[in-house]
Each structure stands twice: as structure tokens, then as C-alpha cells.
Amino acid sequence: MSLLTQRAARDGAPANSLTSGQLPRFAEVSIIGGSAVASGLVLMLLGFNFVGWLVLTAIVYLVVLGVLSSIVENRRKATDRLVRGIVSVAFILAIVPLVSTLYTVVSRGISSLSWQFITQSGGSSFNADTLEVTNTPGALQAIVGTLIITGIAALISIPIGLFTSIYLVEYSLPGSWLARTVTMLVDVMTGIPSIVAGLFAFSLFSIIMGPKAFSGFSAAVALSVLMIPTVVRSCEEMLRLVPGDLREASLALGVSKFSTIARIVLPTAIAGIVTGIMLSIARVIGETAPIFMAASFTDNFNANPFDGPMQTLPVMAYTGFAFPGTDIDASHNAAWGAALLLVLLVVILNLIARIVARVFAPKGSR
Amino acid sequence: MSDDMTSATPSPRTTSRDSLKNSGSAPQGGGAGNGGASLRGSRVRPGDLIFHSLSTGSAIFIMVILAGVALFLIIQGIPAIVADWSTDPSLHEGFTLAYNNFWQYVGPLLYGTLFSSAIALVIGAPIGIGIALFISHYAPRRVxxxxxxxxxxxxxxxxVVFGLWGIIVxxxxxxxFSEWLNTNLGWIPLFGGQVSTTGxxxxxxSVVLSVMILPIxxxxxxxxxLQTPxxxxxxxxxxxxxRWEMIRLAVFPYAKSGIVSATLLGLGRALGETMAIAMIISPAILVSIRLITEGENSQTIAANIALNFPIASTLQRxxxxxxxxxxxxxSLAVNIIARYIVTRGSAGGGGKKRKRPTLPITPMSDTSATTTLDIVTEEQKLGRIAVNSRAEGASV
Structure with a gap:
């Protein structure tokens, strides 16, 4: 207050002491516009570049805002405005790669996406004896492989994850060592590098089946190592949200613990559980490294998860670039097509998850 | 978020357990307590027994899995770790030719892993924390x-999509940018050397890595x-x-340990990331701090495995x-340290234990679950604030 009056006295400021010593409300917007125009003009002289323009605009804006605010207002407010600007820029910095990634995948992949690409198994098949390479566009083998491997992984991890979370929430005594250890281990498991999961599956199956142990099932085991902790986490979270009153009411009516969980707790939490499971499937469906380790890659159609290498969409996207065939463009196109299909799958799974969460949410939770 | 839940959940659980115990003692008097049957063991329903053992069994199975991961990696890794690489015929060829033993091989790879993750962290952590701040304290609540x-x-x-994006974009x-760095700041060792022409x-x-660790x-x-009181x-x-002073005075001190462990968990993610590195950099197994050179890019463990696994012989595998x-x-060590920092933060508070932050349950939080939870959390928070202010009013 004393600061304000001092300033007002010094500047001979207007009578309205509440708004004196402040930048007007339109200042920020007009500074953004001004710095955009100014940096655009400067770049016109040097050669225009969209990214450069954005960067220059941000820098000019921050500098001008900081200087103006510290002249008109004070240093504290200038810092405040500066931090607000920096934080907003950081957010935009995160949006840029997201938009850019999605745009790149769609624009590059859309050309190779066709009905044939989805319904035909193909790719560049390499004959080691004759060194001949033949190219047919097609991703059917990869789509089937992805669905089979992810499906098996889900079949393994959903029961284990769900039952573990039921144990943690419903059965374990508070503070029992098993509950604490399992919680800690689940935390640790979320941090397992995906490639290590792949190595584990490969090691396990190479001990059982010998050195050429590539199979879809092995990849599914690797994926479930990655998937179980996320399933446990989301289910646990959802089960803990079920009000204790419901359990108590059920138990008080003489209903057994099993029926209470199966008839009362699980149905209440089912929307959240399904959402969490969907999202964890979306998470592992894009894993490349573990599948690459455990199921290797192939261009042959293989729908038997217990025998031989299996192709999947992420691995197809990777191998198309890492080990291109003789027709490099065709390999790259196939890779982009596979990447686009993969992104579409992930988006669909996310959408389903959100719809499930919206539609089946228990009444009265919102 | 989980702070609210951990503080909120024990009460229903203990009460339900109490009620169980109560009804368990009831049969002696009235004999109508089915709920207590499993505790007393007088009349165990098969459904209860199966369900209980199934869920306990899967909890134990998780321990088995983790032990299995470590065990099988050790079993399969030991032969190559103890072998003498300079004499062993199947190791003295191909991509393992130049190394005398395992440690010579893994040393530079370890360095490369830590180095690239550190750069990703330097780029990603400030931006990630800035975004978190923007969302929690600057953006309009509605959006x-x-x-x-x-x-x-x-x-x-x-x-893999980020890998492709890194290659193309x-x-x-x-x-x-790197040419400019090399000509103008080449005297700094980081930017020295022969500048890359392929990129x-x-x-x-590391830039792509930093994008990938942003969300976590x-x-x-x-x-x-958001848990700041x-x-x-x-x-x-x-x-x-x-607002900035408020964040510096109230939010940062409160969230310090949380920020550190968020950064560490990001580091854990970066360490294990395979595809971005494997697809983008043209690697060399050496120790170099140069960032923008041709052929002096330290390879990481994960990318090295991905690149060489298909062409490896059994012992090389x-x-x-x-x-x-x-x-x-x-990565286990990094993750455990990250969790430890948070628990130590909550243990160090002494009497103020409840007010310390806890890690959210899912680190890479699933989106819609989080949003629904946020709503709940807001309500709980409001409830707690009401309770707090009531308590304070009472104490005053």
C-alpha cells in the first residue's frame, strides 16, 4: 500500500490508485500480437521459417513483457508475469511434438493405407538361398500377430492383476508384510525396462525350448510382465474408491466375503476397472522391444502363437526402417502404414476406455 | 490424490474388519454370524476359500514373476559374464570381437545409457515440471x-512411432542447430568434433527421449x-x-521430494527406452561426451541389444x-531410490505426516481414470479443507 502511494506520489498518478502501477489488461494480448508481427517481419528479411518464427515470437514476447512490467509495475510482478509466460511456453512445447508426431504419422501413413494393406499379408520377403527379395504391401500378418499376442497377454495379466488388487484391497490385513511387499514389488515392476521384459521371456523360453525360442506366446509373457503392474495399480485404485459402507452393509446382512466382493464391490467398480484394463492394453500394444526380442520378426503369416516367429505392427514399423528390403521406399511405406495402424488401434482403445468410463460410471459419482 | 485415498481408505477397511470380528464373536452367543465363519474356521464356504486363495496366490505370483525375471537373466547372463572373451571362439568374432571381457563391453554401454538419459532429463525435466505447474496452477480450472x-x-x-518421428522430423x-553450435560453441567439448551431416x-x-519422459x-x-494444502x-x-511467490513459498517446499522422485522416475523411463535411440542414432561403443558428431555417439544398452540381438550367436546373445x-x-536402483525419497519425505514429517505428498498410484497415469479420480479428489479435498478449517476454528 505504501509502495503504491509512493509510486502514485512520484508519478503524479491518476486518482484511481487501485489500477495505477499496473499493466492494462489488454497488454499481454497486444504484446503477443506485436511480438508475432515484429518477429515475422524480421524473419521476412532473413528468410521465413515457421518454427523460427514461433521461437522468436516467444522470446520477444517474454523480453518485452518482462521489461515493460518491471518499468510500469515492479520487479516482483515482472517476475510473476515472466514465469507465467515461461510456463505457458513449456506447455506449448509439449503440444508441438504431439501434434507433429500425429501429423507426420497420418500424412506419411495414409498413402500406404488401403483395403489391401489390411487384408493382405505381405512385406518384403527375403530368400536367404537365392538372395531374392519380393515386395508385396500388406500388414495382415502383423495385425493378426498384434491381436493374438496382446490378447494372450491380456488373458494372462487381467486375472492375475485383478486378483492381486482384490487381495491388496479386500483380504490383506492393513500393514501385513505380504501386502507391503507386493505393493513395493508392483511399484518396482512398473519400472522394468520393456526390453528387459523381452529378454526375460526369451531367456525363460530358450531354457525350455532351446536357442531358437521365438514364439508369439513368449512375447505375450513379456508383455504381461509389463502389463500386470498397470492392471494391479488401476484396479486397486478403483476398488479403493468403492465406499466401505457398501461392504459393511453386505457383510452385516450375512453375505459371505466372496459374494460381497463378486456381487457388490466388483460391479460397483467395474467401469473403472474396464477403463484401466483398456488403457493398459493400449499401453502394451505399442511395445516394440519386448516383442522384437521374444517373437522376432517375419513376413510369413503365422497365427500359431506357440510355434515360430510372429510379426506385429510395432515390430513391422521398426524393421521397415532398421532392416529395409532392397526397395527401401516400399519398406518405409510399409513401416509408416504399420505405424498409422498402430496409432489408430491405440486411439480406438483409448476411445473405448473413455466411453466405458462415461457410460458405465456408477450413478451419483458425478 | 493417493494421499487422500490412503488417508481415507483405512477407516472403511478397519471398520469392516471390526465388524467382521464382532460378528465373528457373535456365534458364541447367537450363532448367526456367517461373516465371521472364515475367521473362526467353523464353517468355511468353498467359494470364499477358493477366492481367498486365488487372490493371495496371484499376489504371491507377482513376487515369483519378479524373482523369475532376475533369476532367468542371471542364469542366461552368467556364462557370457564369466567367459574369457579374448579366447572364446564364439565371442571372439562379430560385434563382440574387440573386447577382452564382459565388463570392457558393458562399461561404455552403461556410460552411453546414463549419458543420453541425463541429457534427456536436462531437457525434459524443467519442461515437464513447467507443464505440471501450468496445468495445476496457471491454466483455467475448467480446461x-x-x-x-x-x-x-x-x-x-x-x-516406435516416436522413433519414426525422430528420424523424419x-x-x-x-x-x-547443431552446425551452429559446432561453429560457434565448438570449444565446449560437448559440441566439438566432426559435426554430423545426417543428424x-x-x-x-535425447531430444526424442525427453519428449517421451515428459508425460511421466x-x-x-x-x-x-495439486496436493499442496x-x-x-x-x-x-x-x-x-x-502467484509465482506463492508457488515458490508454498508449493515448491511442499512438493520438493515429489519433484525429485518424478524426475528419477523419468530417468528410469529414459534408461530403459529402446526404440528411439536404436532408430535414431548411429552408434559407436565408446565413451564420449560429444553430442553432435558423426560416429562418436555413445551407444546405450537397450538400443545395443535391439540392434545386435537378431544377428547374435548363442553366447553373444x-x-x-x-x-x-x-x-x-x-533401473531397479533408480526406481527404488525414487520411491524411497518419497517415503522418507513422508516419514521425516513426524507429526505432520499426513500433510506430506505421496506418489500417485499410477506413475504414467491413465488418462480418463485420472480425470474421474480428480473429480473425486477435488470433492474429498474440499471435504478435508472443510474439516481442517472446522478443526482450526475449534482450536481457535
Whole structure:
């Protein structure tokens, strides 16, 4: 207050002491516009570049805002405005790669996406004896492989994850060592590098089946190592949200613990559980490294998860670039097509998850 | 968020357990307590027994899995770790030719892993924390959830897609930048050496890595920023602090340990990331701190495994599994340290234990679950604030 009056006295400021010593409300917007125009003009002289323009605009804006605010207002407010600007820029910095990634995948992949690409198994098949390479566009083998491997992984991890979370929430005594250890281990498991999961599956199956142990099932085991902790986490979270009153009411009516969980707790939490499971499937469906380790890659159609290498969409996207065939463009196109299909799958799974969460949410939770 | 839950959940659980015990003691008097049957063992229903053992069994199975991961990596890795690489015929060829033993091979790879992750962290952590701050304290409340969802979408993009994006977009994008760095700041060792013409540098790889670790850092820091006690923030604002001063005085001290562990969990993610590095950089197994050179880019463990696994012989595969074991140990250590920092933070508070932040349950939080939870949390928080202020009013 004393600061304000001092300033007002010094500047001979207007009578309205509440708004004196402040930048007007339109200042920020007009500074953004001004710095955009100014940096655009400067770049016109040097050669225009969209990214450069954005960067220059941000820098000019921050500098001008900081200087103006510290002249008109004070240093504290200038810092405040500066931090607000920096934080907003950081957010935009995160949006840029997201938009850019999605745009790149769609624009590059859309050309190779066709009905044939989805319904035909193909790719560049390499004959080691004759060194001949033949190219047919097609991703059917990869789509089937992805669905089979992810499906098996889900079949393994959903029961284990769900039952573990039921144990943690419903059965374990508070503070029992098993509950604490399992919680800690689940935390640790979320941090397992995906490639290590792949190595584990490969090691396990190479001990059982010998050195050429590539199979879809092995990849599914690797994926479930990655998937179980996320399933446990989301289910646990959802089960803990079920009000204790419901359990108590059920138990008080003489209903057994099993029926209470199966008839009362699980149905209440089912929307959240399904959402969490969907999202964890979306998470592992894009894993490349573990599948690459455990199921290797192939261009042959293989729908038997217990025998031989299996192709999947992420691995197809990777191998198309890492080990291109003789027709490099065709390999790259196939890779982009596979990447686009993969992104579409992930988006669909996310959408389903959100719809499930919206539609089946228990009444009265919102 | 989980703070609310951990503080909220024990009560229903203990009460339900109490009620169980009560009804368990009831049969002696009345004999109508089915709920207590499993505890007393007088009349166990088969459904109960099966369900209980199934859930306990899967909890134990998780321990078995983790032990199995370590065990099988050790079993498969040991032969190559103890072998003498200079004499062993199947190791003295191919990509393992130049090395005398396992440690000579894994050393530079370890360095490369830590180096690239460190760069990714230097780029990603400030941005990630900034975004978290933007979403939790700057963005309008109505759109904050949606903005968080957008950032979480980054976590949903498969890593191989980021790899492709890095090849097509980031490599050419960084080329002029790295040339400029090399000519103007070449005297700094980081930017020295022969500048790359393709852009397949460790800098490009780390930039993509930093994008990939953004969502995990952001979602964890955001949850912890949101847990800051409302009264602290309002007190700071009421004393005339600007928003930034409020954040510095109330939010940061409270969230310090959370920020550190969010960064560490981001590091853990970066350490194990395979595809971005494997697809983008043209690697060499050496120790170099140069960022933008041709052929002086330190290779990482994960990318090295991915590149060499298909062409490896059996013993070489075991060597790669040995390097994977090292990666497993490191990322395990990083993760455990991250969790430890948070628990120590909550233990160090003494009497103020409840007010310390806890890690959100899912680190890379699933989006819609988080948004629904946020709503619940807001309500709980409001409830707690009401309770707090009531308690304070009472004490005053």
C-alpha cells in the first residue's frame, strides 16, 4: 500500500490508485500480437521459417513483457508475469511434438493405407538361398500377430492383476508384510525396462525350448510382465474408491466375503476397472522391444502363437526402417502404414476406455 | 490424490474388519454370524476359500514373476559374464570381437545409457515440471483436466512411432542447430568434433527421449502440486504474494521430494527406452561426451541389444542378456531410490505426516481414470479443507 502511494506520489498518478502501477489488461494480448508481427517481419528479411518464427515470437514476447512490467509495475510482478509466460511456453512445447508426431504419422501413413494393406499379408520377403527379395504391401500378418499376442497377454495379466488388487484391497490385513511387499514389488515392476521384459521371456523360453525360442506366446509373457503392474495399480485404485459402507452393509446382512466382493464391490467398480484394463492394453500394444526380442520378426503369416516367429505392427514399423528390403521406399511405406495402424488401434482403445468410463460410471459419482 | 485415498481408505477397511470380528464373536452367543465363519474356521464356504486363495496366490505370483525375471537373466547372463572373451571362439568374432571381457563391453554401454538419459532429463525435466505447474496452477480450472489429458496422450503414443518421428522430423530439424553450435560453441567439448551431416546424433536421440519422459514427469509432479494444502496457498496469497511467490513459498517446499522422485522416475523411463535411440542414432561403443558428431555417439544398452540381438550367436546373445541384467539392476536402483525419497519425505514429517505428498498410484497415469479420480479428489479435498478449517476454528 505504501509502495503504491509512493509510486502514485512520484508519478503524479491518476486518482484511481487501485489500477495505477499496473499493466492494462489488454497488454499481454497486444504484446503477443506485436511480438508475432515484429518477429515475422524480421524473419521476412532473413528468410521465413515457421518454427523460427514461433521461437522468436516467444522470446520477444517474454523480453518485452518482462521489461515493460518491471518499468510500469515492479520487479516482483515482472517476475510473476515472466514465469507465467515461461510456463505457458513449456506447455506449448509439449503440444508441438504431439501434434507433429500425429501429423507426420497420418500424412506419411495414409498413402500406404488401403483395403489391401489390411487384408493382405505381405512385406518384403527375403530368400536367404537365392538372395531374392519380393515386395508385396500388406500388414495382415502383423495385425493378426498384434491381436493374438496382446490378447494372450491380456488373458494372462487381467486375472492375475485383478486378483492381486482384490487381495491388496479386500483380504490383506492393513500393514501385513505380504501386502507391503507386493505393493513395493508392483511399484518396482512398473519400472522394468520393456526390453528387459523381452529378454526375460526369451531367456525363460530358450531354457525350455532351446536357442531358437521365438514364439508369439513368449512375447505375450513379456508383455504381461509389463502389463500386470498397470492392471494391479488401476484396479486397486478403483476398488479403493468403492465406499466401505457398501461392504459393511453386505457383510452385516450375512453375505459371505466372496459374494460381497463378486456381487457388490466388483460391479460397483467395474467401469473403472474396464477403463484401466483398456488403457493398459493400449499401453502394451505399442511395445516394440519386448516383442522384437521374444517373437522376432517375419513376413510369413503365422497365427500359431506357440510355434515360430510372429510379426506385429510395432515390430513391422521398426524393421521397415532398421532392416529395409532392397526397395527401401516400399519398406518405409510399409513401416509408416504399420505405424498409422498402430496409432489408430491405440486411439480406438483409448476411445473405448473413455466411453466405458462415461457410460458405465456408477450413478451419483458425478 | 493417493494421499487422500490412503488417508481415507483405512477407516472403511478397519471398520469392516471390526465388524467382521464382532460378528465373528457373535456365534458364541447367537450363532448367526456367517461373516465371521472364515475367521473362526467353523464353517468355511468353498467359494470364499477358493477366492481367498486365488487372490493371495496371484499376489504371491507377482513376487515369483519378479524373482523369475532376475533369476532367468542371471542364469542366461552368467556364462557370457564369466567367459574369457579374448579366447572364446564364439565371442571372439562379430560385434563382440574387440573386447577382452564382459565388463570392457558393458562399461561404455552403461556410460552411453546414463549419458543420453541425463541429457534427456536436462531437457525434459524443467519442461515437464513447467507443464505440471501450468496445468495445476496457471491454466483455467475448467480446461486444466483437458490439458492434462493432452499431455497424457503423449504417453499413449507407441515408442516406435516416436522413433519414426525422430528420424523424419527431429534429425533434419536439429541439423542447422547443431552446425551452429559446432561453429560457434565448438570449444565446449560437448559440441566439438566432426559435426554430423545426417543428424543421427545422440542429441537427436535425447531430444526424442525427453519428449517421451515428459508425460511421466508431468503427471507425477502435477498430482503432487495439486496436493499442496490449500490453506498454505491461500495464506501466501493473502499476505500479498504474487502467484509465482506463492508457488515458490508454498508449493515448491511442499512438493520438493515429489519433484525429485518424478524426475528419477523419468530417468528410469529414459534408461530403459529402446526404440528411439536404436532408430535414431548411429552408434559407436565408446565413451564420449560429444553430442553432435558423426560416429562418436555413445551407444546405450537397450538400443545395443535391439540392434545386435537378431544377428547374435548363442553366447553373444547371452552377453547381450548380461548387459540387459545390468540395465535391470540400474533401473531397479533408480526406481527404488525414487520411491524411497518419497517415503522418507513422508516419514521425516513426524507429526505432520499426513500433510506430506505421496506418489500417485499410477506413475504414467491413465488418462480418463485420472480425470474421474480428480473429480473425486477435488470433492474429498474440499471435504478435508472443510474439516481442517472446522478443526482450526475449534482450536481457535
Amino acid at each position: 486444466a483436466g483437458f490439458l492434462g489429458y493432452i499431455v497424457d496422450l503423449l504417453a499413449a503414443v507407441p515408442s 527431429i534429425r533434419p530439424f536439429l541439423l542447422p 543421427s546424433t545422440i542429441l537427436a536421440g 514427469i508431468t503427471s507425477i509432479s502435477r498430482e503432487i502440486f 490449500r490453506l498454505h496457498e491461500e495464506a501466501a496469497l493473502a499476505l500479498g504474494a504474487t 547371452q552377453a547381450l542378456i548380461g548387459t540387459g541384467l545390468m540395465l535391470f539392476v540400474i
